[in-house]
Structures are given as C-alpha cells and as structure tokens.
Amino acid sequence: MPTLIRPFGALLLLLLLCPLAFAQPLPGVIASLAERAPWSDPLEALGTLSADESVTLSATVTKTVAEINFADGEQVERGRLLIRLEDGEEQALLRAAEALSAERANVLGRVSQLQDRNLAARADVEDRQAQLDQARAQAQAQQARLANYRIRAPFSGRVGFREVSVGTLVTPGTALVTLDKLDVMKLDFSVPEVFLGRLSPGLALSATSVAFPDEVFSGEIATLGTRIDPVTRNIEVRALIDNPGLRLRPGLLMEVIVQQRLRDTVVVPEAALEPSGDRHYVMVVHEEGDDHRLEQRSVMIGERRHGEVEVLEGLDEGELVVVHGLQLARDGLAVRLLGVMDDHTGVREILEAHR
Structure with a gap:
C-alpha cells in the first residue's frame, strides 16, 4: 500500500508546484479601430431620368x-x-430680292452724285434711300424664310x-428627328413633405439602375419644387447626374439615395455591436503591458449603413472594439489580440495568418 501512495503524492506535488503546465491559452479576438468618418442619413426614393435638353425637330x-x-x-x-x-423657289426669290437691293443701291449712288452738284433735289435722295432700305428688308425677310427649309x-x-x-x-x-443632350441627365423624384427641411440644392446623392447593377452614379440636388402635392403630400425634387459614356437614357427608372444631414461621427463595424433588449454594448480592448483585457461598454448608436454603425455616445475615436470572438468575450477577460481589421486586412486574412 505505501508503494501506491508515493506515486500519487508525487503527482499531487507536481500539480501544486506547476499550475501553469495545464493552463488554458487565452481566447483570441480580432478588433477594429473606432474611426471618425463622414456620415449622412440616407433618404431613398425612385426617380425617372430625362435629358438635360430634349427636342423633337419638325417642319x-x-x-x-x-x-x-x-x-x-x-x-x-x-x-x-x-x-x-x-x-429652289425660295432661293430664286432671295436672288431677286438681292438684285433689287443692288439696283436701288446703284440708283441711290447716282442721285447722290447729282445732289452733290446741286443737280438733284434732297428729297429725291431721301426717296431713293427709303426704297433701298425697303428692298434690303425684303431680302432679309426672304433670307429668314429660307432658314425654315434648313x-x-x-x-x-x-x-x-x-x-x-x-x-x-x-x-x-411633321416630326423629323429627336435630339437629346445626354452628357448631363435630369433625375426627377418625389419625397414626403416631412423631409423638406433637410433638403437643399447642392446636397449629394447616388443613383443605381437595374440596367447597370454594378455601378453607382453620383449627382446632386439642383432644384426643389415650389409646391407640395395636396393629395400625396410629396414635394418634387430635380437632381443633375453626370452621364459618362452617355449610357443613361431618358425614361430610365433609378433608385435614389440622398445623403442628408452631412456630419462627422464615430463609426464602427456593425459586427462589434452586442444588442441586449433596447440597449447596445461593445467590447473595448485595453492594452495592459503585454496583455489585453476587455471592457464591456454601453453605447448609444445612430444610423446604420452597409455593415457600419454610427456611435453617438460611449465610445471615442481611436479605441479598439472586438469584431470577432465575441462569443467568449466577457467584461474583464484577458485576451490575445490576433490583429486589427482595416480596409486592407479582413477577418479571414488575420485568421489564416494565425493558423
């Protein structure tokens, strides 16, 4: 029996003296930097394109x-x-009018010479001048009529x-041909009257179409309508959009997003949020020497967009928040920071680097 006790006692002594030999590794997390960035509240609408200038030429x-x-x-x-x-007929009439003008100009010249030698009355010169002016006016009128044929x-x-x-x-x-100026397009859409105070000329917007699903066209509001529809309670808005390559066409349906209430705000990835009831939390990563420790912090959020969220209160620019590994994250937990996600490095690249 004493022979069995000695190995067991030795094992117990080893556990007491070397607890770190069986310690679990720290959980790994990936963080992202809270950054200050331009932000706006998107206002969505449907609009129809028309040419900047458009006309149907007719006879x-x-x-x-x-x-x-x-x-x-x-x-x-x-x-x-x-x-x-x-x-042909109009050209002949024009030549006749021009010939009459030339004839009367010659007559005026001869009468003026006679008047200079006191051989003609001043009244004759004035009559010849009036006849010349009349002939020239007739030639100009015929020239204007001829323009209708071109x-x-x-x-x-x-x-x-x-x-x-x-x-x-x-x-x-008779309609002959249409002509459209397409380098700049007009985009007309309507929005509810409650947004009137937030809209103004010069406000930026983006527009997309099913015809070009992978491209976003940029523009800005040019004019607000002068009246609100009493039935729909909407106001008409006209924007101008550049049309590179002249691909957009009048009549095309566009999905419009107006960037209203432009401002700078603190932005974090939406993956960093931990909702709980009507409140939201983030895990802030603090550096303590060579270690990192988590702090659970309540934040007030604003609008969301494309995987990002606006933080109104509770987080400062430049702080690190956990975006991957939240399942095991707890307030006060020591963690291993695997990397910081940015525009060039994603979660997948960081995880592959630590395999």
Whole structure:
C-alpha cells in the first residue's frame, strides 16, 4: 500500500508546484479601430431620368425632303445642318430680292452724285434711300424664310431615329428627328413633405439602375419644387447626374439615395455591436503591458449603413472594439489580440495568418 501512495503524492506535488503546465491559452479576438468618418442619413426614393435638353425637330413649311445629313444615333454639334427641304423657289426669290437691293443701291449712288452738284433735289435722295432700305428688308425677310427649309441642331446632342426619307412630303408639325443632350441627365423624384427641411440644392446623392447593377452614379440636388402635392403630400425634387459614356437614357427608372444631414461621427463595424433588449454594448480592448483585457461598454448608436454603425455616445475615436470572438468575450477577460481589421486586412486574412 505505501508503494501506491508515493506515486500519487508525487503527482499531487507536481500539480501544486506547476499550475501553469495545464493552463488554458487565452481566447483570441480580432478588433477594429473606432474611426471618425463622414456620415449622412440616407433618404431613398425612385426617380425617372430625362435629358438635360430634349427636342423633337419638325417642319414648319410644306415641302419635300431634299437632303439628310445624319445617321441614326449620331452625336452632332450645335448648328449642324441635319435636314434640308427643297428650296429652289425660295432661293430664286432671295436672288431677286438681292438684285433689287443692288439696283436701288446703284440708283441711290447716282442721285447722290447729282445732289452733290446741286443737280438733284434732297428729297429725291431721301426717296431713293427709303426704297433701298425697303428692298434690303425684303431680302432679309426672304433670307429668314429660307432658314425654315434648313433644319439645324439647336444644341449639341445625340439624334434618334430619323422618321423621313429623301423625297418625303412634310407639312408643318411633321416630326423629323429627336435630339437629346445626354452628357448631363435630369433625375426627377418625389419625397414626403416631412423631409423638406433637410433638403437643399447642392446636397449629394447616388443613383443605381437595374440596367447597370454594378455601378453607382453620383449627382446632386439642383432644384426643389415650389409646391407640395395636396393629395400625396410629396414635394418634387430635380437632381443633375453626370452621364459618362452617355449610357443613361431618358425614361430610365433609378433608385435614389440622398445623403442628408452631412456630419462627422464615430463609426464602427456593425459586427462589434452586442444588442441586449433596447440597449447596445461593445467590447473595448485595453492594452495592459503585454496583455489585453476587455471592457464591456454601453453605447448609444445612430444610423446604420452597409455593415457600419454610427456611435453617438460611449465610445471615442481611436479605441479598439472586438469584431470577432465575441462569443467568449466577457467584461474583464484577458485576451490575445490576433490583429486589427482595416480596409486592407479582413477577418479571414488575420485568421489564416494565425493558423
């Protein structure tokens, strides 16, 4: 019997003298830095695009189409001749008016020479001058009428499908082609009247469309409507959005997010929050020499966005909060800090580095 007691006593003595030999390793956590960043409250709405400038060019006279100088969908510059109507008769009338002006100018010159030698009355010179002015006015009027036979681009933009062919007889009001200025787009949407006080021209917004699901288009509010709809209690808002590559088209439905109430605030990853009833907590990591210890702290949060949360009270900029390992985290617990997550290093990279 004493032979059995000696090994057992030796084992007990070893446990008493070397408790660290069987100590469990400290739980590992991954933290993130509480940072101060720009923040806004998103206001979501649906809007419809329209061109910055848009017009349907039409005829103002009854004539046949003599010339078409554009291709469907072509980008054209302001003042470019797009369509010419048959204008032979008008050109002849213009030449006749210009010839009459030249004739009366010659007559005025001869009468003026005679008047200089006192061989003609002053009244004759004045009559000839009036006749010349009348002829010139008739030539200018004919020149203006001739412009109706030439359809030019009133601004730079992209033409649509042409609706006529050479030889087509057109009448006043006949649609010839559409022209849209697409480098900047107008985005019209409505929001409830309760947000009126938070909106102002110049406020930034972003817009997305199912046509381009992986791209976000940026813009800003240009104008607020002057009236509130008495039925829907909404106010109309117009924004301007840049259209790189001219891919957006008038009539496209857009999902709009207005960035209202711009401010700087403390931001942490949403994964750092521990909800409990109507309160929220975070685990703050404190450095104590070579060790790290946790502190459970109550925080007041604001808005959330894309995996981030705004912290209004309870946390300062620059503090570390646990984002991975919260299952074992307790107030006052000593932990092993595996790493700090940032824009370039995620949880997966940190865990793989400690395997």
